[in-house]
Amino acid sequence: MPDSNSHQHQIYQEIVDALIAVHRLTDGYTPGHEDRTATLCVKIAEHLGLPRERIDILHMAAQVHDIGKAKIPLALLNKPGRITDEEYTLLKTHVQIGYDILKKIGFPFNLAEIVWCHHEYLDGSGYPRGVMAESIPLESRILTVSDIVESISADRPYRKSLGMEVALDEIRRQSGTRLDPLVVEACLHVVAEGGVESSGATA
Numbered sequence: 001m002p003d004s005n006s007h008q009h010q011i012y013q014e015i016v017d018a019l020i021a022v023h024r025l026t027d028g029y030t031p032g033h034e035d036r037t038a039t040l041c042v043k044i045a046e047h048l049g050l051p052r053e054r055i056d057i058l059h060m061a062a063q064v065h066d067i068g069k070a071k072i073p074l075a076l077l078n079k080p081g082r083i084t085d086e087e088y089t090l091l092k093t094h095v096q097i098g099y100d101i102l103k104k105i106g107f108p109f110n111l112a113e114i115v116w117c118h119h120e121y122l123d124g125s126g127y128p129r130g131v132m133a134e135s136i137p138l139e140s141r142i143l144t145v146s147d148i149v150e151s152i153s154a155d156r157p158y159r160k161s162l163g164m165e166v167a168l169d170e171i172r173r174q175s176g177t178r179l180d181p182l183v184v185e186a187c188l189h190v191v192a193e194g195g196v197e198s199s200g201a202t203a
């Protein structure tokens with residue numbers, strides 16, 4: 001007989017799994033990206049010593065962090081090359097859309113807020129709200145770094161992987177300005193330990 005906390009967690013995980021299953025019906029790429037990002041988040045969070053309960057919530061949040069992309073046309077999500085300012089404005093709406101969906105579920109923890117902040121940066125240059133520094137939950141700062149690394153190092157629908165080294169150079173470049181240096185350091189450690197596989201070529 002599971003205790004009430006683990007039983008409750010299982011129900012929330014099943015809700016998340018159902019959302020992913022619906023998203024997968026129309027988008028063959030994004031749920032896989034979310035899953036790989038979630039795996040990296042867990043490794044970084046474990047390295048940083050977060051309690052198990054917070055890691056489990058972060059894992060679920062990462063699994064649906066781009067659920068709002070269900071509203072963005074696939075032609076834009078999969079578009080090769082540069083996108084226009086107008087297209088970028090549309091693309092950015094996926095964060096608020098995702099937050100609005102997840103908020104409806106009423107998780108008794110900050111899952112929706114973690115998703116809401118996954119494109120915010122320490123220096124306030126992120127979106128949708130320009131939240132800064134410590135006002136961004138640590139879980140979101142982990143998700144942001146993992147998201148960048150996964151996005152660059154994996155094959156995307158419109159291009160092959162740019163390689164893990166390019167991904168790591170990018171988070172090093174943004175460390176301390178946009179990205180939390182402790183999280184970047186933890187990510188570099190996790191990758192160096194061989195805890196992450198790049199799905200594409202090593203450029």
Ligand SMILES: [Fe+2]
Pocket residue numbers: 065066094118119
């Ligand atoms: Fe996103």
Ligand SMILES: [Fe+2]
Pocket residue numbers: 033037065066147
């Ligand atoms: Fe993402």
